Amino acid sequence: MTDLFVNEKFIGEVENPTDFVNRTKIERRKNKSLSGFNIMYDEKCDEIKIYTSKGRALRPLIIVENGKSKLTRDHIKKIKEDEIGWKDLEEQSVIEYLDAGEEENAYVALSEEELNEEHTHLEISPMNIFGLCTSLVPYANYDSSSRLNRGSKTQKQSLGLYAANYLLRMDTDVSILHYPQIPIIKTAMHDFSNYDKHPSGQNIVIAVMSYEGYNMQDAVIINKGSVDRGLFRSTYFRPYVVEELRYSGGLVDEICIPNKDAKGYRSENEYKHLEPDGIVYLGASVKEEDVIIGKISPPRFLGELEEFSIAASIKRESSTAIRHGEKGIIDMIVITENEEGNKLIQVRLRDQRIPEIGDKFASRYGQKGVIGAVIRQDDMPFSASGITPDLIFSPHSLPKRMTVSHLIEILGGKVGSLAGKYIDGTTFDVEPEKKLRKELLELGFREDGTETFYNGLTGEQLKAKIFVGNIYYLKLKHMVANKLHTRASGRIQLLTRQPIEGRSKGGGLRLGEMEKDCFVAHGASLLLKERFDSDKTIVHVCENCGLLAIYDKFRSIEYCTKCGNNTTITPIEISYAFKLLLDELKALGMYPRLKLKSKY
Amino acid sequence: MTEDLFESYKNELPAKLISDLKKEISKHKLSSKQIKEIVEKTKKEFEEAKINSGEAIGIITAESFGEPSTQMTLNVFHFAGVAEVNVTLGLPRLIEIFDARKLPSTPSMEIYLKKPYNKDNKKVRKIANQIKETTLKEVVSEFTTNLLKSQVEITFEKEKMRDIGITPKSLITILETSLKGTIVKEKGSTLILKPKTKDYKLNDLYKLKEKAKDVFISGVKKITHVLPVKTDSEYMILCAGSNLKEVLKLDEIDTTRTVTNDLFETQSVLGIEAARQAIITEAQKVIEEQGLNVNIRHIMTVADVMTSRGVIKGITRSGISGEKSSVLARASFETPMKHLVNASLTGEVDYLNSIIENIMLNQPVPIGTGLPDLVAKMKIAKAKK
Structure with a gap:
């Protein structure tokens, strides 16, 4: 006897499980009113499980009976003539939906040719083995699987039209590509997913060659002429949010231009963009550290109030300024209220991003790279017909990674753009390369896609023929403008006196343990010392007791708290971190004694 | 001339x-x-x-090991020929060597044979079987406790006995010596075990059976697996388990080439110089197996440091790193409190002679460009002051 569960609840027992399951399935296919459940037989546990619950992931498959697909030529003909549709196929039990459980009992064929008696279902298209993003990779059956993974990953990072109502939204860290295009080489998934409504790349002319070493490794060269004409331009948005908080004791924040006597008042110049209500005006061109929302808050601790001061007048300035390293134009201002009823100000910053050295681009096959140089159009290599490529891609990226589809797309894109049509690159069902080559020949080009090129600097003809064509390229969201970071000097930590951490605060670049080892290995002793000078301090040491003495700068006297004035006190230079260590040892009850000796 | x-x-x-x-x-x-x-x-x-004075050979050695070890594959086991004998290799083995662990996770030996024995496959096989540690249960097909006669009956496999060169007679003597208080009799192709004392219980009989199973009858102890292997010109034996001292006593063995991967065993049997060489060959084996390339001089530096005290010392806080003269240097490497507290109890003095202490104090480190010092004493300058 086999236990029967419906939605994980025990219902009863069944004599012959396989027969029961088969009969149930036949009944479900016959009678439409019974649909909407899935049944599986778990042989190991000897249990039958029926699921009818919401939220199961279902997928459609063509039913196979006695080794024959229920989707006949007749059906296909009718579908083509638009006589029947998906609903009809469902009703006629040509297609049924399986959940994860029932799938365990199914034997699914990938294509009609391989069908045999044992199969229970047929995949609607072999492309179904891929997910949404991977299906968007054209000519995927020409690539290794790891490249497809990377290709679908890079597509997720590409800039495009992420939402049609982007102008009304307050999304963090998003970009819009200015002139997104539909790819010339499409897959079926591009049509299914309405890719033409939200494209995320541009069709560009690419040449596979090297240029002066500026595109070594994975770097690419971009044509300045193309950039000036608007290629891969994007807009970056960032919202700034400020809330008028209420504190205990009836104190509130106030959004306004802070008064000069507010604690922590910045310079007048930094408030110049504010309107009388304390918020920037729309369209203001702001740069880092500019205040965009002025705000004053009550003092942090009420104890801070001194006896004689007028309690309410001492306010703390707590304005919001543009983040370190950012700039842009004020795009939208929203004044509203949040759930607690506090005044809420949202300001959106907009910044145009023109491709520059360091911006990241990728094709759809995991071939990603950053711009190594932006070259003037007149210096770019040009073809016999006068075409300059938008982008130069290094041939060394190809043999090791075996992204054959990258090459086929260049070829196919060339055919597509010349013939004025879209090329189908649906996985397992592509327009064959031979056909593309033939078409290219008919269009008056060399069938292998190569062309005679001339050196853009000297005008000499290049010895090799250059492979050139059109390809769909993506601008990825990683832009240097968001990552570039340098520091000469700046803020330090209170405790250790070492530089603070993080790009947004203008922090230092850490020279870590292993980097230190590198300096030592090179014997660069003094350079190493200089690198670690960030927290050096002069301390005065009592040579009698070996502890730190006191040097009073104003009175210009030095004395030891233990030995008094009658001792030799010597200034030495050590790292502040070591001074801290000495203090901690003292706190532990140890006596770290410094014995001084002249170095020279 | x-x-x-x-x-x-x-x-x-x-x-x-x-x-x-x-x-x-x-x-x-x-x-x-x-x-x-x-x-x-x-x-x-x-x-x-020649290396210049002031060159930071220690750190260069550390970097020379550290960088390639990041590329080592995580596949820990390497199968030497057959699945029977596998050896820990890769990063875990390298750590094992440099930490000077007392027991390697997979002890193994490479046994070479003297001239007449190393050419003949059959002879090698025979020697291999004789080296292998064999217990009674391995040559016995059946153990039965006869309740009626209250005795243990053993049926042995003659072929296996022949392989390891033991006759039933010699087996009886072995059993008699190792199972004291037991009468051993031969009856046809079976052996009968019976306790000498008259009043024994059934439980004792069971215990005797279990004890008899693990009686060591031939071979070298600890050698659990043997595998005769053909190299280019001769046959040799790979073993899982290591017992260098006993193996070297055997006549057929080429004592000049037979090695174990157990560093401490090598040290106790052959001495510290042999242990140094063992560290070098073992470390190099790991690195070569991974297809990497570390200059042997770096390995030699490590081996020298590890063995220079006359005993093997690992590069751990209980070994070399814990023996640094500077308190600050020791404290900067694992268990700082222990070192600081002990130093303060004994009033240790740190002379700031090495690298890490000086980095902590932000002073030039005495290596490379920081090494040269003024020799002349500036007496005149001092007098003026």
Whole structure:
């Protein structure tokens, strides 16, 4: 006897499980009113499980009976003539939906040719083995699987039209590509997913060659002429949010231009963009550290109030300024209220991003790279017909990674753009390369896609023929403008006196343990010392007791708290971190004694 | 004439270099002037190949091991021929060597044989079987406790007995010596075990059976697996388990080449110099197996440091790293509190002679450009002050 569960609840027992399951399935296919459940037989546990619950992931498959697909030529003909549709196929039990459980009992064929008696279902298209993003990779059956993974990953990072109502939204860290295009080489998934409504790349002319070493490794060269004409331009948005908080004791924040006597008042110049209500005006061109929302808050601790001061007048300035390293134009201002009823100000910053050295681009096959140089159009290599490529891609990226589809797309894109049509690159069902080559020949080009090129600097003809064509390229969201970071000097930590951490605060670049080892290995002793000078301090040491003495700068006297004035006190230079260590040892009850000796 | 010339360089060039030079020069007809020139040039090259003083060889060695070890594959086991004998390799083994763990996770031996034995497959197989640690249960097909006669009956496999070279008679003597208080009798192809005392319980009989199963009957203890392997010119035996001392006692073994991967065993049997060589070969084996390349001089540096105290010391806080003279250096590497507290209890003095202490104090480190110092005493300057 086999236990029967419906939605994980025990219902009863069944004599012959396989027969029961088969009969149930036949009944479900016959009678439409019974649909909407899935049944599986778990042989190991000897249990039958029926699921009818919401939220199961279902997928459609063509039913196979006695080794024959229920989707006949007749059906296909009718579908083509638009006589029947998906609903009809469902009703006629040509297609049924399986959940994860029932799938365990199914034997699914990938294509009609391989069908045999044992199969229970047929995949609607072999492309179904891929997910949404991977299906968007054209000519995927020409690539290794790891490249497809990377290709679908890079597509997720590409800039495009992420939402049609982007102008009304307050999304963090998003970009819009200015002139997104539909790819010339499409897959079926591009049509299914309405890719033409939200494209995320541009069709560009690419040449596979090297240029002066500026595109070594994975770097690419971009044509300045193309950039000036608007290629891969994007807009970056960032919202700034400020809330008028209420504190205990009836104190509130106030959004306004802070008064000069507010604690922590910045310079007048930094408030110049504010309107009388304390918020920037729309369209203001702001740069880092500019205040965009002025705000004053009550003092942090009420104890801070001194006896004689007028309690309410001492306010703390707590304005919001543009983040370190950012700039842009004020795009939208929203004044509203949040759930607690506090005044809420949202300001959106907009910044145009023109491709520059360091911006990241990728094709759809995991071939990603950053711009190594932006070259003037007149210096770019040009073809016999006068075409300059938008982008130069290094041939060394190809043999090791075996992204054959990258090459086929260049070829196919060339055919597509010349013939004025879209090329189908649906996985397992592509327009064959031979056909593309033939078409290219008919269009008056060399069938292998190569062309005679001339050196853009000297005008000499290049010895090799250059492979050139059109390809769909993506601008990825990683832009240097968001990552570039340098520091000469700046803020330090209170405790250790070492530089603070993080790009947004203008922090230092850490020279870590292993980097230190590198300096030592090179014997660069003094350079190493200089690198670690960030927290050096002069301390005065009592040579009698070996502890730190006191040097009073104003009175210009030095004395030891233990030995008094009658001792030799010597200034030495050590790292502040070591001074801290000495203090901690003292706190532990140890006596770290410094014995001084002249170095020279 | 040339002899005198070489003699005069005795203190300037290593003996190996001189003998090599001699050998090479004797092949050509050269005038004494040319020979002199060659020796001079050799000397110059030799001087240039020397490491400069102040070079940070320790850290360069550490980096030379550290960088390639990041590329090591995580596949820990490597199968030498058959699945029977597998050896820990890769990063775990390297850590094991440098930490000087008392027992390797997979002890193993490479046993080479003397001339007449190492060519014949059958002979090698026989020796291998004799080396392998064999217990009674391995040559016995059936153990039964006969309740009626209250005795243990053992049926043994003759073929396996022959393989390891043991006759039923010798087996009886082995059993009698190792199972004291037991009568052992032979009856046809079975052996009968019976306790000597009359009043024993059934439970004792069961215990006897279990005890008899693990009686060691032949081979070398601890050698759990043997695998005869053919190399280019001869047969040798790979073993899982290691017992160098006992194996070296066997007559057929080539004692000059037989090695174990157990560093401490090598040290106790063959001495500290052998242990140093074992560290070098074992470390190099790991690195080569991974297809990496670390200069042998780096491995030698590590091996020298580990063995220079006369015993093997690992590069751990209980070994070399815990023996640094500087308190601050020790405290900067694992368990700082222990070192600081002990130092304060004994009133230790840190002379700031090494690298880490000086980095902590932000002083120039005494290595490379930080090493040169003023020799002249600035007495005049002091007097003026």
